[in-house]
Amino acid sequence: MTRTKARGYHHGDLREALVASGRKLLEEKGIRGFTLRECARRAEVSHAAPAHHFASMDDLLAELVRRGFAELTAAMTAEVQRVEDEPAARLVGLGVGYMAFAAANPTLFQLMFSREANRIELKEGDEGAEGVRRLQAAVVDEVLAHASGELRQRAADFAWASMHGFITLVLEGEIGGRDSSRALKTRGLAALAAMAETVVRLARS
Amino acid sequence: MTRTKARGYHHGDLREALVASGRKLLEEKGIRGFTLRECARRAEVSHAAPAHHFASMDDLLAELVRRGFAELTAAMTAEVQRVEDEPAARLVGLGVGYMAFAAANPTLFQLMFSREANRIELKEGDEGAEGVRRLQAAVVDEVLAHASGELRQRAADFAWASMHGFITLVLEGEIGGRDSSRALKTRGLAALAAMAETVVRLARS
DNA sequence: GTTTAATCTTGACGATGGAAAGAGGCCAAA
DNA sequence: TTTGGCCTCTTTCCATCGTCAAGATTAAAC
Numbered sequence: 001m002t003r004t005k006a007r008g009y010h011h012g013d014l015r016e017a018l019v020a021s022g023r024k025l026l027e028e029k030g031i032r033g034f035t036l037r038e039c040a041r042r043a044e045v046s047h048a049a050p051a052h053h054f055a056s057m058d059d060l061l062a063e064l065v066r067r068g069f070a071e072l073t074a075a076m077t078a079e080v081q082r083v084e085d086e087p088a089a090r091l092v093g094l095g096v097g098y099m100a101f102a103a104a105n106p107t108l109f110q111l112m113f114s115r116e117a118n119r120i121e122l123k124e125g126d127e128g129a130e131g132v133r134r135l136q137a138a139v140v141d142e143v144l145a146h147a148s149g150e151l152r153q154r155a156a157d158f159a160w161a162s163m164h165g166f167i168t169l170v171l172e173g174e175i176g177g178r179d180s181s182r183a184l185k186t187r188g189l190a191a192l193a194a195m196a197e198t199v200v201r202l203a204r205s
Numbered sequence: 206m207t208r209t210k211a212r213g214y215h216h217g218d219l220r221e222a223l224v225a226s227g228r229k230l231l232e233e234k235g236i237r238g239f240t241l242r243e244c245a246r247r248a249e250v251s252h253a254a255p256a257h258h259f260a261s262m263d264d265l266l267a268e269l270v271r272r273g274f275a276e277l278t279a280a281m282t283a284e285v286q287r288v289e290d291e292p293a294a295r296l297v298g299l300g301v302g303y304m305a306f307a308a309a310n311p312t313l314f315q316l317m318f319s320r321e322a323n324r325i326e327l328k329e330g331d332e333g334a335e336g337v338r339r340l341q342a343a344v345v346d347e348v349l350a351h352a353s354g355e356l357r358q359r360a361a362d363f364a365w366a367s368m369h370g371f372i373t374l375v376l377e378g379e380i381g382g383r384d385s386s387r388a389l390k391t392r393g394l395a396a397l398a399a400m401a402e403t404v405v406r407l408a409r410s
Numbered sequence: 411g412t413t414t415a416a417t418c419t420t421g422a423c424g425a426t427g428g429a430a431a432g433a434g435g436c437c438a439a440a
Numbered sequence: 441t442t443t444g445g446c447c448t449c450t451t452t453c454c455a456t457c458g459t460c461a462a463g464a465t466t467a468a469a470c
Contacts, residue, residue, distance in 0.1 A: 010435065010448055030324040032237060037426065046450050048428080053448095057427065110322035116377055117315035119235040129379050154395045157380055158367065161396055165370025166362065172321055174334050175362055187362055194363045198403045214465045215417055241458065251419050253459080258417095262458065 015053040017043040019067070022060055027107045031118065036060065058120055065115065066126050068108045073131035075101040080139060087142035088196040094139050095163040095192040098132075102167045103180065110171065113164070136160055144203045155199045162195040212249075220258040222248040224272070227265055232312045236323065241265065263325055266316065271331050273310065273317045278336035280306040285344060292347035293401040299344050300368040300397040303337075307372045308385065315376065318369070341365055349408045360404045367400040 011017065021042035026034050036057040037047045054060040079097030083090045102109040111118065112129070122128050133156075140156045147155075166188060169175040176184040216222065226247035231239050241262040242252045259265040284302030288295045307314040316323065317334070327333050338361075345361045352360075371393060374380040381389040 008435075014448080031319070031322050033324060035426070036428090047426090048451080049449055051428075051449095107322045110319045113373065113377055113379075114236070114315045114319055114322075117236050117312045117319075119238060129377075133379070154392065154399070157371065157374075157392055158396050158399045161370035161374055161380070162363065162367040162400075163370070164374060165366035165368070168318065168373060169362075169366055169369060172318055174318075174338070175366070187359065190359045191363050191366055194359070194403055194407070195367075197406075198399055201402075201406070202399065214419085215467075219417080240456090242456080252457090253420080254418055256459075 011043070011045055011049070014043060014045060014049060017045075018050055018053060018060060019063060023064055023105075023108065026064065026111065027105065030107060031111055031114075034061070061111065061118075061120055062122055062126075064108060065112050065120060066122065066128075068105065068112045069127070069129055069131060071105075072098065072101045072109075072112070073135060076132065076135055080135070087139065088200050090139050090142065091159065091196040091199060092189070092192045094136060094159075095195065096189075098163050099167045099170075099188055102171060106171045110168075113168070133160075140199060143199055147203060151202060155202045158202075159195055159199055162198075163192060166191045216248070216250055216254070219248060219250060219254060222250075223255055223258060223265060224268060228269055228313065231269065231316065232310065235312060236316055236319075239266070266323075266325055267327055267331070269313060270317050270320065270325060270333075271327065273313045274332070274334055274336060276310075277303065277306045277314075277317070278340060281337065281340055285340070292344065293405050295344050295347065296364060296401040296404060297394070297397045299341060299364075300400065301394075303368050304372045304375075304393055307376060311376045315373075318373070338365075345404060348404055352408060356407060356410075360407045363407075364400055364404055367403075368397060371396045 018039050022034070022039045025038055025042065029035070029038075034057075036050055039060070040047045040050050043049075050060065054063065076094050076097035079093045079100070080090050083093040111120070115122070136159060137152070137156050140159055141152060144152045144155055166175065170180055170184060170188070173180075176187060223244050227239070227244045230243055230247065234240070234243075239262075241255055244265070245252050245255050248254075255265065259268065281299050281302035284298045284305070285295050288298040316325070320327070341364060342357070342361050345364055346357060349357045349360055371380065375385055375389060375393070378385075381392060
């Protein structure tokens, strides 16, 4: 951000610049419109320069996905920590953080959850969505502390599935049409409330 | 399928051949590995031949998506009609048909629900997921016949979201890991049961 | 049977991802 | 401070891609 021009032969921090321009490009042009050469162009560097920082285009995409998961986990954590109320409300907060990230980074979010269809393989040691899963399981367990492992798994499955499905359908315009704005928030909160109630109900069965 | 070789200058039914090879290719190579030239190659036709049947590669992809939605609707309808039981069971059946199609056509399914991220625009008059929505709303209304419009919408949102989210996470390996086979069916049915129960409970509130 | 229109092929263009080889500059060891 | 090595970046090249234009071939219409 600070450096503007008058750089020498070396860029200085090309790796970060590529990540930044790549992320913007992804949202601008979509998954299939993403181009390594355009990333290089925006970083004001020759088209072959990225090769010294990323083995391939898919390698850069994998890095974007990796950082996306880290951010998503952070967003959920922040939102949960703001809620000191009962566990059910914390479950809703979890979903709010999840949906807020997805709404702010729609294309990246879709890429993060269509790695199979896009043949994007994470690097060894990359946790992927594991952080999300752990955080979610922890909050679900606040409600189902003394339940069986199977029940807790079912509740976690269900909680993740319903919030993931809702925001996905919203991003596609299947829920709420084109205006994914205010009218949507009420429907989203209603869906999260129904999800939380269901988890609570599972705890009582 | 019937014609094997010895075709003349004209193919006979290139449009259908491209749809067929395209669909296979999509599952084989993934969304970003999809190539118009490879489709043509598999149909044993020159690389420029598809242009006479599809204006562009995206046009062919849009056609695959269109047919996917038609098939998905048909699969759901067939599964629902097999269930004559109570509405809640029919709701589960709906989800079974949905998930069965997605499991059998994972890449196409992901493409159908990431059109925004992949910049795939349907043609004018193409209903997209409208058939799915209508069918789903009808079955949900069997449970919520005498409820308010807003409540029925919330229930429909929630039902679709939870079954869509579950199968999506399964296809990505986030639920059930690599073996999306038997152990998964029990978890999938559990999720669908929880969804149906929630809808029924909404009817009583 | 002739004309017309649709279908398919060939060839070309610009853009892409990637590989190879060389130029430029940083930095540590002398 | 000089020098040698290594990392970074550029240039050039290649195969492949989607798309376009022009011509060849055949089916269909008249």
